[in-house]
Amino acid sequence: AQSVAQPEDQVNVAEGNPLTVKCTYSVSGNPYLFWYVQYPNRGLQFLLKYITGDNLVKGSYGFEAEFNKSQTSFHLKKPSALVSDSALYFCAAGNTGGFKTIFGAGTRLFVKA
């Protein structure tokens, strides 16, 4: 069965420190992968995606993610966290042969000043 796992329900980091939000996936075929952010009472906002090409993908607001095929991971990273980065983050996956997107359960990021 296809799935996306975000093993951490919550991530806490101090402002200025690097942050990582983890995501692993299980999809058939070649995956395409996304990260989205959710702010309170708002719909999802797109951060970045991986379809093909460089394993390191750069996105909005200084975020980046690294596609690791052998580990089936697509962790979200940022070199220096901001308090304003505090939000909910969702990883999503689909495969190039299909259409449906599957979401992880989400990870709440707290950045402390």
Added chain:
Amino acid sequence: GAVVSQHPSRVICKSGTSVKIECRSLDFQATTMFWYRQFPKQSLMLMATSNEGSKATYEQGVEKDKFLINHASLTLSTLTVTSAHPEDSSFYICSAHTGVNEKLFFGSGTQLSVL
């Protein structure tokens, strides 16, 4: 976690017909639901925010007369694609949350194919 049920999962229709997609929160009340659209290999695009008992808020560029949203109860929002055209073929997904600061839960999506 909370469950959001979306129906149908797949629909094929003729051009010119209307299609209704339902999104239900099964074990919680959702005052706000969100509707998204996704093209192949593209990110989700927020179409509208559905508010129980009031008119939906549409994103810029989304035709409100084309994509009718009704949120008649705290557990049900519907999206009706009116006079469907082949270019409306897409993946539609809804989401809801249990509270303002709570996580979104997603429906399983609807694949619409307009012939």
